[in-house]
Amino acid sequence: MKRLNGLAPVIAYALPLLLVMAAGLLWSSSAMAQQGMSAVTVTTNADGSEEYSLTLQVLALMTALSFLPAIVIMMTSFTRIIIVLSILRQAMGLQQSPNNQVLIGISLFLSFFIMSPVLDRVNVDALQPYLSEEITSKEALARAELPVRDFMLAQTRVKDLDTFLNIADIQVDNEAEVPLRVLIPAFVTSELKTAFQIGFMLFLPFLVIDLVVASILMAMGMMMLSPMIISLPFKLMLFVLVDGWNLIMGTLANSFGLGGG
Numbered sequence: 001m002k003r004l005n006g007l008a009p010v011i012a013y014a015l016p017l018l019l020v021m022a023a024g025l026l027w028s029s030s031a032m033a034q035q036g037m038s039a040v041t042v043t044t045n046a047d048g049s050e051e052y053s054l055t056l057q058v059l060a061l062m063t064a065l066s067f068l069p070a071i072v073i074m075m076t077s078f079t080r081i082i083i084v085l086s087i088l089r090q091a092m093g094l095q096q097s098p099n100n101q102v103l104i105g106i107s108l109f110l111s112f113f114i115m116s117p118v119l120d121r122v123n124v125d126a127l128q129p130y131l132s133e134e135i136t137s138k139e140a141l142a143r144a145e146l147p148v149r150d151f152m153l154a155q156t157r158v159k160d161l162d163t164f165l166n167i168a169d170i171q172v173d174n175e176a177e178v179p180l181r182v183l184i185p186a187f188v189t190s191e192l193k194t195a196f197q198i199g200f201m202l203f204l205p206f207l208v209i210d211l212v213v214a215s216i217l218m219a220m221g222m223m224m225l226s227p228m229i230i231s232l233p234f235k236l237m238l239f240v241l242v243d244g245w246n247l248i249m250g251t252l253a254n255s256f257g258l259g260g261g
Contacts, residue, residue, distance in 0.1 A: 074188050075148060077114040080195040081252055082107040087199030088248065091206040092239065093232050110249065114256050121147040149180070152187040155194075155256065160186040194255065202248075206235050 072078060085103045098106075112119075126143035129135045135143070153175050164186045165172065172178055213231040217223070238244075 072108075072111075074184060075152065076111050077191075077252075077256055078107050078111045079188065079191045080198075080255070081110050081114075083192070083195035084198050084202070084248070084252060087196075088202050091199075091203040092235050093206075093210075093228050110252065114253055115151070118147045118151045145180075149176075149183065152183055153178070155190060156183065156187045157190045157193070160189045160193075163189075198251065198255065205238065209235050209238065 082103060085098075085107065089098065089103070122144050125147070126135075126140045129143075130137065130140035161175075161178065161183070164182045165178070168182050170179070170182060210227060210231050213234065214227040217225055217227055217230065
């Protein structure tokens, strides 16, 4: 139990999301788990050979793990962050610096930081009671879904939500009744729009530098010299002077409402 508590931050991030995506399978296998069925069943044949089979609960968990990358990307702040950072790199004219591994690493750890209030709620309300055997897996699923749902609803535009509700032909009286199969695509659509809006604002100052450098080179008759080569050091200097990384990280965190208290 102590080892599980030590891994609580990691488990709290993965477990509720896996439960949400594999809800039906876990519910069907919870009865078998309560009956004490083992994970691996060994059957001895008449000729003395043995056959091994996995229970449905283990199969459900393995199936849910295959959805984990999509869950982390589509149901957290990761999408907005990685798109903004990619647009920033393109605006500065840098092809491979920072490289993709660095951008993905920054996006992952910044996502952990932004999602920490959600993870804390999941850990306190769902994970710890479940590990203490105070609630069942079905109750843990219901409790774990609430913080994730609240986060996505807070970042989803009403227009996007209404669009997918109309496509699915679903009528709801309040946001709490919106099913996840509608909320998740609406949330992703809103994240894409927000990311491109932030990226557009980041692109403008670097575009102005490119235009100024190109105009100067044209006026000097240096048509064969690429403006990108000349403008790159000026864009880097501007980004460093305004403490660009601090501004970008702060803007991304504040865009999710962390700076508002």
